[in-house]
Amino acid sequence: MQNKNSLSRIDKRIATDEATPDLTIRQSIIEILKGRMLSARDISREAHIKEKDVLEHLPHIARTITGSRSKFEKKRFVVEPSRCLSCGFVFKKRDRLKTPSKCPSCRSEEITETRFGIAEG
Numbered sequence: 001m002q003n004k005n006s007l008s009r010i011d012k013r014i015a016t017d018e019a020t021p022d023l024t025i026r027q028s029i030i031e032i033l034k035g036r037m038l039s040a041r042d043i044s045r046e047a048h049i050k051e052k053d054v055l056e057h058l059p060h061i062a063r064t065i066t067g068s069r070s071k072f073e074k075k076r077f078v079v080e081p082s083r084c085l086s087c088g089f090v091f092k093k094r095d096r097l098k099t100p101s102k103c104p105s106c107r108s109e110e111i112t113e114t115r116f117g118i119a120e121g
């Protein structure tokens with residue numbers, strides 16, 4: 001009986017981990033972003049996932065934060081747009097989370113990384 005119990009406990013743990021990998025990753029990204037501003041590269045380093053995956057998770061996280069006021073009370077998903085260091089052009093388009101490679105105004109490639117954070121209030 002003892003053996004049976006411990007086995008089923010292990011099975012349960014494995015099943016839970018496999019069932020919600022995305023949710024777990026999103027939760028940890030939310031924790032990483034609380035009260036900070038980080039680029040997708042920073043997040044990928046801290047969450048141990050690819051930068052490309054970070055960019056896929058971020059829109060879902062933004063929706064979670066904005067959508068459920070009761071669960072994430074007084075929290076906002078913040079996007080700090082990229083800026084051209086050469087001419088000051090700001091990439092304000094909100095649907096583009098990826099840092100642009102070139103400035104459309106002066107063609108400079110010196111562009112700050114788009115940064116993300118979760119702010120209180």
Ligand SMILES: [Zn+2]
Pocket residue numbers: 084085086087088089103104105106107108
């Ligand atoms: Zn520029």
